[in-house]
Amino acid sequence: MASVARVLIDTPLPQLDRLFDYAIPLALADQVVPGVRVTAPLRAEGRLADGLVVEVGDTSDFDGALTPLESVVSAARVLAPEVWALARRIADRQAGSANDVLRLAIPRRSVAVERKWLAQGAPREVPRAAHPVAGYEGGVIESAVDDGGRVALRSLPGVVELADGSWVGRWAVTLAQAAVRAVIDGRTAILAVPDYRDQEQLEAVLSTMVPAGTVASLDARRTNAQRYAAFLSCLAHPDDSGHTPRIIVGNRSVVYAPAAELGLIALYDDGDPLFAEPLAPYAHARDVALVRQQQQGGALIFAGHTRSVEVQRLVELGYLHDVAPVPLVTPKVVPTAAQQQRQAGDGGRVPSAAFRTATEALQAGPVLVQVGRPGYVSLLACRRCGQAARCTSCAGPLQLSSARSVPSCAWCGRIAGDWACSECNNTSYRMVTRGSGRTAEELGRAFPGTRVIVSDGDRPLTHAPGEPHTLVVATRGAEPIAAGGYAAVILLDGEWMLQRESLHVGDDCLRWWSNAAALAAPGAPTVLVGVGGPLAQALTLWQQHSYAAAQLVDRRALGFPPALRVASVTGKPAAVQAALDALGDVPVRDVLGPAALPAEGPRALDDDFVRAIVRFDYAHGDAVAAALRGAIVRQATGGRRPPAGRKRGRPAPTLRIKLDDPEIL
Numbered sequence: 100m101a102s103v104a105r106v107l108i109d110t111p112l113p114q115l116d117r118l119f120d121y122a123i124p125l126a127l128a129d130q131v132v133p134g135v136r137v138t139a140p141l142r143a144e145g146r147l148a149d150g151l152v153v154e155v156g157d158t159s160d161f162d163g164a165l166t167p168l169e170s171v172v173s174a175a176r177v178l179a180p181e182v183w184a185l186a187r188r189i190a191d192r193q194a195g196s197a198n199d200v201l202r203l204a205i206p207r208r209s210v211a212v213e214r215k216w217l218a219q220g221a222p223r224e225v226p227r228a229a230h231p232v233a234g235y236e237g238g239v240i241e242s243a244v245d246d247g248g249r250v251a252l253r254s255l256p257g258v259v260e261l262a263d264g265s266w267v268g269r270w271a272v273t274l275a276q277a278a279v280r281a282v283i284d285g286r287t288a289i290l291a292v293p294d295y296r297d298q299e300q301l302e303a304v305l306s307t308m309v310p311a312g313t314v315a316s317l318d319a320r321r322t323n324a325q326r327y328a329a330f331l332s333c334l335a336h337p338d339d340s341g342h343t344p345r346i347i348v349g350n351r352s353v354v355y356a357p358a359a360e361l362g363l364i365a366l367y368d369d370g371d372p373l374f375a376e377p378l379a380p381y382a383h384a385r386d387v388a389l390v391r392q393q394q395q396g397g398a399l400i401f402a403g404h405t406r407s408v409e410v411q412r413l414v415e416l417g418y419l420h421d422v423a424p425v426p427l428v429t430p431k432v433v434p435t436a437a438q439q440q441r442q443a444g445d446g447g448r449v450p451s452a453a454f455r456t457a458t459e460a461l462q463a464g465p466v467l468v469q470v471g472r473p474g475y476v477s478l479l480a481c482r483r484c485g486q487a488a489r490c491t492s493c494a495g496p497l498q499l500s501s502a503r504s505v506p507s508c509a510w511c512g513r514i515a516g517d518w519a520c521s522e523c524n525n526t527s528y529r530m531v532t533r534g535s536g537r538t539a540e541e542l543g544r545a546f547p548g549t550r551v552i553v554s555d556g557d558r559p560l561t562h563a564p565g566e567p568h569t570l571v572v573a574t575r576g577a578e579p580i581a582a583g584g585y586a587a588v589i590l591l592d593g594e595w596m597l598q599r600e601s602l603h604v605g606d607d608c609l610r611w612w613s614n615a616a617a618l619a620a621p622g623a624p625t626v627l628v629g630v631g632g633p634l635a636q637a638l639t640l641w642q643q644h645s646y647a648a649a650q651l652v653d654r655r656a657l658g659f660p661p662a663l664r665v666a667s668v669t670g671k672p673a674a675v676q677a678a679l680d681a682l683g684d685v686p687v688r689d690v691l692g693p694a695a696l697p698a699e700g701p702r703a704l705d706d707d708f709v710r711a712i713v714r715f716d717y718a719h720g721d722a723v724a725a726a727l728r729g730a731i732v733r734q735a736t737g738g739r740r741p742p743a744g745r746k747r748g749r750p751a752p753t754l755r756i757k758l759d760d761p762e763i764l
Contacts, residue, residue, distance in 0.1 A: 177331075203376070285344055480529055
């Protein structure tokens, strides 16, 4: 019988990110098994701490007497071995702590839910019949699932009707069919999507293919009790020695879901910024999926109407296999020059060719108009000199929430009824950028007798009626699915969208436009307004992967990700310099900075914070992460010992390390 437990203590302190050996009391010998929650004494802190048992054994490397565990919290083995291996690897890769990863992987405990699960056992119902993956020749997707292949999948555009009368994107059917094949083979499938809209489509398809108990939904919209119940359903029950395959669906954190027998892990639209984790250790879901597939095997699929530059790099390296539909399905995309004559009735935003297309299409079905901004008017400027209208309190941009409202600050919300231009003292303003509300108002006047529907962050819609004389105005990413597909899609604000300063601006715009065009009915036109060049060509020819390949060539020449990896080091000047010094002999390409952080936004960092950027090759990633991680630990433990009887008084850590930081680009 094992007498030693190796425990990961639940603590935010980076210096405690390791396993501690504890003695197993005889009274707990049968209860202490890998994966259970325990409480354990921390002698240095003089308190009890929560922890997770990672391993049990008979020996310890510690020479002294081991402190015994205090208690076992529950019999549920919430830390699966494969999740621990993944958490440890991701933490080491990202210069973070395993606890930070496990907080994303394991929901907070719900006692009532856990007791119910322990009492009822795990369901064993699984689907009985596989569905062939339609639209791809030669069974290439089926072969990848069966043999553990790695695929960059060009998703089929369009929408399809399910047996219950609902409509979903064709991409959702493809991923669901691949997942069902894995489950029938006795293995678990993990499907990760950017947000709830995509998740609802996947769940709708799966509900027509598999028994209800086969699908587990892990997403942030659910209550903690619901998430914990779904999480427990993915685990092996203490009374059940077998493995019940599942289809696990969720957002970015679902890539950490327990799956002892992993058959498939798939990401849809991996270029979406929602896959970037904003919490430490800041690991992108795409990177987590790549690491997990390396550890556990199984198939790996990156699907989407566009292809991220990161995935294109892996395709060119031969790590991923490029798979396209056969025959190739391409929506009808028509680019329209910005200098074309505009229609007066719509505020001058829609060129005459796009206006005619929308007018004709409204007779046959709904028309989608994609805009770049939510709200009414998102940016104002002085009518006389053109200076941007700014808040006198925080310098944030002024906006209008409705036609009769007074300007207010987009950052602090302060009303600016007495605004005057700081340059010329003029008190009148003009609209610079129109949001979804203003656009709907203008198009309602331009198309009298047409029903106008708005879908944005304040009024999100997942589905729209497929009736003629219906105009849907939606912000990028909030486009609802119309029954039968849209009779036409109009893409506005392209010029404005491309003005954003970001390395990924072209990738993002192409993804937004492609996802909207994919909602059109077969043969229906998509009109791209005011954009030309390589982006318009890639969308028109439906060759988004070619644009990603061209971007990769440019980034290799410039030394930008994903050709290289980068790490941002942010904090007080002394702390940043200490972290850079810790790199020592680690081979890096170069170090940019340190430089002062720009004071932008309502929550800008202190003026004395600086940031340095380290660029390095993939082969040296582990060495860079280990060196920077050591700097974090040294800063956390660098305070002087306090006098006897006084509490430890270390300054709050200021150092923040982010590997593959998307914000700096």
